[in-house]
Structures are given as C-alpha cells and as structure tokens.
Amino acid sequence: MYLGENACLSQGYVPKVDFATFDNCSPSFGYGFKYANCKTGEEITFAFSVQDPTNQVLRKEGDCDCWQYVGEDNNADELISNYVEYSTCVECIDAAAIELCASGERTIGYAIRAQLPSAPPEDKGFDECCFENKVLADLSDADPYKNDFTGYYHFRPSNNSTCVFKLVRKSDGSETTLNDDTYGTFLDFGGPDNADLSYIIVDWRAVLSAFGQGYYQVKKEVSTVGISQDFYYSTVRLLPFSNANADNTVRIDCTQDGRLLRIGDFSNTGFKTSQRFMGFFGRPRYEYEQNNVSKRSYKVEQASMSVDKQYLFTGQLLPDCILDELMEFTLLGNELFVSDYNTNNPSYSFQVYPVELTSTQEPEYYTTSRGATIEITLSDRFKDNRKYNC
Numbered sequence: 607m608y609l610g611e612n613a614c615l616s617q618g619y620v621p622k623v624d625f626a627t628f629d630n631c632s633p634s635f636g637y638g639f640k641y642a643n644c645k646t647g648e649e650i651t652f653a654f655s656v657q658d659p660t661n662q663v664l665r666k667e668g669d670c671d672c673w674q675y676v677g678e679d680n681n682a683d684e685l686i687s688n689y690v691e692y693s694t695c696v697e698c699i700d701a702a703a704i705e706l707c708a709s710g711e712r713t714i715g716y717a718i719r720a721q722l723p724s725a726p727p728e729d730k731g732f733d734e735c736c737f738e739n740k741v742l743a744d745l746s747d748a749d750p751y752k753n754d755f756t757g758y759y760h761f762r763p764s765n766n767s768t769c770v771f772k773l774v775r776k777s778d779g780s781e782t783t784l785n786d787d788t789y790g791t792f793l794d795f796g797g798p799d800n801a802d803l804s805y806i807i808v809d810w811r812a813v814l815s816a817f818g819q820g821y822y823q824v825k826k827e828v829s830t831v832g833i834s835q836d837f838y839y840s841t842v843r844l845l846p847f848s849n850a851n852a853d854n855t856v857r858i859d860c861t862q863d864g865r866l867l868r869i870g871d872f873s874n875t876g877f878k879t880s881q882r883f884m885g886f887f888g889r890p891r892y893e894y895e896q897n898n899v900s901k902r903s904y905k906v907e908q909a910s911m912s913v914d915k916q917y918l919f920t921g922q923l924l925p926d927c928i929l930d931e932l933m934e935f936t937l938l939g940n941e942l943f944v945s946d947y948n949t950n951n952p953s954y955s956f957q958v959y960p961v962e963l964t965s966t967q968e969p970e971y972y973t974t975s976r977g978a979t980i981e982i983t984l985s986d987r988f989k990d991n992r993k994y995n996c
Contacts (some may be wrong), residue, residue, distance in 0.1 A: 638682025641673035644695035653682035654689075661691040663698045672698035737925050737977055739840050740855065740882055743811040744847035751945055751957040752847040754857065755790065757879030758824050758839060759805035761870035762795060768829045769795075771806045773813065776821035776841065784824070789813055791876070799874040807878060810844055819844050840927060852947035856885045856919060858932070859958065860939025869935075881928065881936055883921045887946040887984075888953055890915040912992040916964060917984045919944065923977030929969065937963055937982070944984065960987040 638653040644663065650673070662675045667688040672695055692698035744752040760769040771784040771792075786792050790809040795801060808824065822844055826837040845851045859880040865871040896911045924932070936942075942963065946956040961984040969978040 638679050640676040640679040642676050644672040644674055644699060649676065651679040651681060651683045653685045655685055655687040659689065659691050661693055663692040663695055664689045665692065665698050665702055670702045672702060737884065737923055737928070739842045739928070740851070741810045741842045741844050742847040742852055742882070743814040743844065745811065745815055747847075748811070753809070753811045754882060755807055755809055755859075755878070755880055756824075756842070757805060757807045757862075757877055758826065759803065759870075759872075759877060760826060760828065762802045762804070763830060767831070768827075769804050770827040771804075772825045772827065773808070774823045774825050774838075775817055776823060781825070782817075784808070789816065793875065793877075797875065800871050803870060803872070803875055803877075805875075805877055814844055814846065819846060849947070849949060853949050854884055854886075855882050855947045856887045856921070857882045857945040857947070858919075858936055859943040859945075860936045861941045862935075862938070863940040864938075866935075866938065878939075879936070881932060883924060883928070883932075885919060885921040886948055886951070887919045887944050888917060888948075888951050888956055890917050892916075908995055910992060910994045912989070914989065914991070915986050917944075917961065919982045919984060921980045921982075923975055924980060925977055929978055929980065932980070933966070937966075942984070942987075961985060962987045 638651040639658070640649055640651045641664070642649050652673075659675070663672055664675075665672050666686055667690065672692070674695055690698075690701075692701065741754040741756065742752065743754060747753075758771060760771075762769065773782045773784055773789065774780070775782075782789070784790070784792060784806045785794070789806075789812045791807040793803065793805050795804045797803060806824075813822065820843075821841055823841045824839045826839070828835050828837065857880055859878065861876075861878045862872040863875075863877075864873060893914045893916060894911065895914070897909045898906045899909045900906050921929075921932070942961050943958045944956060944961050945958055964983040964985045966983070967981040969980045971978050
C-alpha cells in the first residue's frame, strides 16, 4: 500500500508531518539518506518513494554512477523510485560497465615505459690538462687519412620523443642545427632498419670549410615524455691537417653494424665514428704457424705455413669518457681501421689500416692524473699471408 511521501503508519502516536516546499522550482523532499559517488566522492541526499534500500550501494536505473551510503540527512536533493542495490562499489561499477555502458564511447590508452637519460656526473674540478680532444681536416685534400669524422646518435624510447643535434661554436656560442647532410651524414627517426635511431656523422672538413678552425661541441636537445633535456658531448679542437698537428696521435675508426644491448640496434644503419688519441700504433711482431705432414717413411714435410702480424696500440692519459667509448663501443665495431701519425714511426703505411682486436691489457691509472694509459694488441684483419704446398 502506498502511503505517500514522508508518511508512516501510526503506532500509537501521531507521526510527524512534513510539507514539500519549493524554492525557485527546486523541491525539497524533507527526510532522506546521504550517498557519496563511488568514483568522484560527490555527495547527494536521496529520498525514496517506494522502499528504502537495505544494502550499502545503489545505482539509479539507467545510470552509470554508483552511490555508497554515508548516513541520514534532513533535506533530500532528489527523489528516486527505481534503483539496483549492491554490496560494494566494485560490484556496482563492474555491473554498470557490463549492463549499461558496454557500448559507450571509450578510449583505450597504453602506458609507455620510457627511460630518461642519466644526468652527467658532477664535475669535481680536477684538471684534465694533459688531454686534448683533437680533430683534423684538410680543405685541399679529401683523403680519409687526413680528414676526421665523429658520429653522434640517439635512440628514442617512444614514438613521440624528439632529438635535435646542434653544433656549438665555443668562440661565440653560435649554434647550427644538424638536421641534413650539409655538415656530414644525417639519419632522422623513421629509418627503414631502425625507426627509433637518429644520428649525425659530423664531417669536420665541411665544418672547417664553413666556420674555420676552433673549439666546437655537439649538443643534443632531447624531449622525452614531455621532459626536455640538453646533453653536451666532449669539446673538440678542430685544426687544419698537417704533420705537426697530427704528430704523436693515432686515430681508430669503426663501423657499427650490430645490436648493443645497453645502447640499441645499429644493424644496417651505416653508422660509423672515429676517435683520435695521444698514442702510438705499430712495431709489428711476427707470429708463424706451420702445419706438417708425416710420411710413412717418417719424413716430416711442410703442408702449409702462415705468418700473422701483431701490432701494439698505446693510448696515453685517456680520460674516463674517452676510455669508456673506446673500450665499450669503438672496439666492438664490426670493422676497425687504424691510422698512425707519429713522425718517428718506423712505418708510414698505417693509413686507414684494417685490423681486428686480439687482446687488451688492464689500464694503468695514476694518482696525479685522471687519465689512464691503455695497451691494445691488434692484428691484420685479412689472414691471407699463407703458403700451401700442394
């Protein structure tokens, strides 16, 4: 039996009678129950025209919002008659998603895991005066032996990450964007072999022609998940090639055509770079190998013989950043080429000379310098100095 709004049966006393009042066309239904939205926490007071709920959570018929009981209240904001009850907010929200909102407009989003580049270590002020990061170029001769190049790269962690390479001239602070092949070889993101790799291989001959000699630095402006960071590579001193400027140095070139787990995949991308060090390369040591055949007559005859040259590279007082790049990147290259520029070298034939890594010695460190001395044994890449008796 319907008793009307805010009515009850007399149980030996006269019930309290409230009258609905209207204020600016908004009715007040008197006594009600306060509920909080399960998602937003918004509070509202409901009055029920048929029967009060018995569970803690309800959802109005035809609505996706779920409401959890808070307590009693004096003035109701809304009168409802049709609703569904639930024990918990989770149960209500799940039911609403299935029953009511399955065909509603939705946006599926995926979280992208992106690792921000680490900040450079603190500069503690210890002088590295014994090392000069020198690069050379010759405007009158395009010989690779006389013209250095340096590769700089970036792997983006997500598709919306960006990277801009810039050449900074230290004398006046001017910047030149490196986004084409004007000053080297440029690869933008979206390449066919690795869409997440971008690099610039700076041709110092082109830089020397455009801006002249001096101190330069490559800057990398990176934006990752909305966070912008600038990274500066080691400053280099660009000089015109001459025997005097190149003396006492060695250059190692490498092509990188593989996947480095700590860095990224360079496969089929054409990336290459070079490093110039204070040091020496050469003074070959000859190693022989002979294979013999024993005859039935107990005579031993030579079947084949080969000779292999072993060369020693010595790098002097290399800073940590230079040594790490040499040991953990350059020497891992698919192809290595060594050029020696020492005027006192017994041989002047080591010009972009193909070699392969044989072994390394432990670096030698000093208490008076941050630099380290390293010795590396390399050998001829082509093992064709052989003799066969057949």
